[in-house]
Amino acid sequence: MWGGRFAQAPDAIMAEINASIDVDRNLYRQDIAGSKAHAAMLAKQGIITAEDAEAIARGLDAILGEIESGRFQFQRSLEDIHMNVESRLAELIGPAAGRLHTARSRNDQVATDFKMYVREAAAAIDAQLADYQRALAEKALTHAATVMPGFTHLQTAQPVTFGHHLLAYVEMAARDRGRFADARRRAEECPLGAAALAGTSFPLDRDMTARALGFARPMANSLDAVSDRDFVLEALAAAAITAVHLSRFAEEIVIWTSPLVGLITLSDRFTTGSSIMPQKRNPDAAELVRAKAGRIIGALNALLVVMKGLPLAYQKDMQEDKEGAIDALSALSLCIAAMTGMVRDMEPDTARMRQAAGAGYATATDLADWLVRKLGIPFRQAHHITGRIVAAAAEAGVALHRLPLAAMQAVEPRITEDVYSVLSVDRSVKSRTSYGGTAPANVRREARKWLKRLDKENPARKEDPTR
Ligand code: ARG
Numbered sequence: 262m263w264g265g266r267f268a269q270a271p272d273a274i275m276a277e278i279n280a281s282i283d284v285d286r287n288l289y290r291q292d293i294a295g296s297k298a299h300a301a302m303l304a305k306q307g308i309i310t311a312e313d314a315e316a317i318a319r320g321l322d323a324i325l326g327e328i329e330s331g332r333f334q335f336q337r338s339l340e341d342i343h344m345n346v347e348s349r350l351a352e353l354i355g356p357a358a359g360r361l362h363t364a365r366s367r368n369d370q371v372a373t374d375f376k377m378y379v380r381e382a383a384a385a386i387d388a389q390l391a392d393y394q395r396a397l398a399e400k401a402l403t404h405a406a407t408v409m410p411g412f413t414h415l416q417t418a419q420p421v422t423f424g425h426h427l428l429a430y431v432e433m434a435a436r437d438r439g440r441f442a443d444a445r446r447r448a449e450e451c452p453l454g455a456a457a458l459a460g461t462s463f464p465l466d467r468d469m470t471a472r473a474l475g476f477a478r479p480m481a482n483s484l485d486a487v488s489d490r491d492f493v494l495e496a497l498a499a500a501a502i503t504a505v506h507l508s509r510f511a512e513e514i515v516i517w518t519s520p521l522v523g524l525i526t527l528s529d530r531f532t533t534g535s536s537i538m539p540q541k542r543n544p545d546a547a548e549l550v551r552a553k554a555g556r557i558i559g560a561l562n563a564l565l566v567v568m569k570g571l572p573l574a575y576q577k578d579m580q581e582d583k584e585g586a587i588d589a590l591s592a593l594s595l596c597i598a599a600m601t602g603m604v605r606d607m608e609p610d611t612a613r614m615r616q617a618a619g620a621g622y623a624t625a626t627d628l629a630d631w632l633v634r635k636l637g638i639p640f641r642q643a644h645h646i647t648g649r650i651v652a653a654a655a656e657a658g659v660a661l662h663r664l665p666l667a668a669m670q671a672v673e674p675r676i677t678e679d680v681y682s683v684l685s686v687d688r689s690v691k692s693r694t695s696y697g698g699t700a701p702a703n704v705r706r707e708a709r710k711w712l713k714r715l716d717k718e719n720p721a722r723k724e725d726p727t728r
Pocket of ligand 1: 575
C-alpha cells in the first residue's frame with residue numbers, strides 16, 4: 262500500500278517488528294466505524310461520489326461480518342488493521358476502495374480508532390465499578406452492626422463494623438469512577454481529519470465525523486491530534502489507581518481467610534484446592550487480583566516511558582501504545598468482576614470477628630474518653646491512666662471489661678461502675694457517631710444512601726424493592 266518508491270520487499274525481520282496486526286485487530290469495530298464516518302463525510306462534502314461512498318459502506322459492513330464470524334483472513338504482510346481492512350475492501354468493491362483514504366492518514370486513523378476503544382473500555386469499567394459498589398453497599402447494609410477489629414499497623418486498634426470497612430471501598434471506587442469519567446471527558450475530541458500531521462487541502466467537515474463517532478468536537482490542532490496519547494495515559498492512570506485499591510482489598514481477603522485470622526470465609530466458588538494438601542482452601546482469585554495490579558501499573562509506566570522522548574508529530578514508537586493498554590484494561594475488567602464476585606460470596610465469621618474485636622484491649626480508647634468526659638481529666642493524662650489500667654488487666658490476664666472495679670480504682674479512685682458501659686465492643690462502635698464514624702446507624706445511613714444513588718444511576722438494576 263505504500264510500496265510505490267520501493268523496489269525490494271522488506272526483510273523478514275523488518276516485517277516482523279513492523280507488524281501490529283496481532284494487537285490492533287482488537288480495533289476492527291472502531292476502524293470500520295471510523296472509515297464509514299469518513300466516507301459518508303467525503304460524499305457529503307462532494308469529495309467522493311455518493312455511489313462510491315455507498316459501495317465503501319457496503320463493503321465495510323461485509324468486512325465487519327467476515328471478522329465477527331471468524332472468516333476474515335488477517336495478513337501480517339498488511340501490517341495493521343487499517344491496511345488489512347482497506348485491502349479486503351479493494352477485493353470486494355474494486356477501485357472505489359482506493360478513494361476511502363482521501364484526506365486521511367493512518368496517523369489520524371489510528372489515533373481515532375484507539376481513542377474510541379479506550380473511551381468504550383472506560384465506560385464499561387465504570388459500569389462494572391458501579392456493580393462492585395452495589396455488592397459492597399448491600400453487604401455493608403447487612404453487616405452494619407457486625408463488629409470486627411479495626412487495625413492500624415495490622416495491630417488490633419479499635420472495634421469497627423464490617424459494614425463500615427466495606428463502605429471504605431465504596432468510597433475508593435467512587436473516586437476511581439470519577440477519574441475514569443474525567444479521563445473520558447477530556448477524550449471527547451476527535452483526531453480524525455488531522456491527516457498525516459498538517460491537516461488537508463480537502464474541504465472536510467470534521468464536526469460531522471466527530472459527532473458520527475460519538476465525540477463532542479474535532480481536536481483543534483492537527484499536530485497534537487496525531488501525536489497525543491494522553492487519553493491512553495489518563496485511562497491507564499485511573500486503571501492503575503483502581504487496581505491498587507482492588508489489590509489492597511484482595512490482600513485483606515488473603516489475610517482474613519487465613520486460618521490464623523479466620524475473619525471471613527469464601528465458598529467453593531471462589532477458592533481452589535491443593536493437589537497435595539487436601540485440607541487447603543486457597544484464595545487464588547484474590548491473590549491474582551493482587552498480582553495483576555503489577556501489569557496494570559506496568560502498562561502505565563511503559564507508555565509514559567515510550568512517550569517521554571517523542572518529538573512531534575507521529576512516531577512509530579506510538580504503535581507500542583496498544584498492547585499494554587488493551588491488556589491492562591481487560592485485566593482490570595477481570596479484577597473488578599472477580600472482586601465483585603468475592604464480595605457477594607464472602608461470609609464473615611461474626612463470632613470470631615466479635616471475639617477478635619475485643620481482644621488486645623481494643624476499647625482502651627473508650628476508657629480514656631470516659632475519663633475525659635466523666636471526670637474532666639485532660640486526654641493526655643487519661644491516656645496515661647488507661648495505660649496503667651491496661652497493664653493491670655494484662656497482669657491479671659483478663660479483658661478490660663472483666664477487670665474488677667477495685668483494680669481500676671487502685672489506679673484512679675474516682676472511676677465508677679458506669680465505666681463498664683463503654684467497655685464492650687458494641688458500646689464502643691455505637692458511640693462512634695461522628696460524621697464518617699463507624700456507628701451502625703451511620704453505616705446503615707451511608708449504605709442506603711449509596712444504594713439509592715446507584716439505583717438512580719441505573720434504575721434497571723434496582724434489585725430489592727423492600728429495601
Ligand atoms: N500501526 C500504526 C500504529 O499503530 C498505524 C499508524 C502507522 N502510521 C504510519 N505512518 N506508519 O501506530
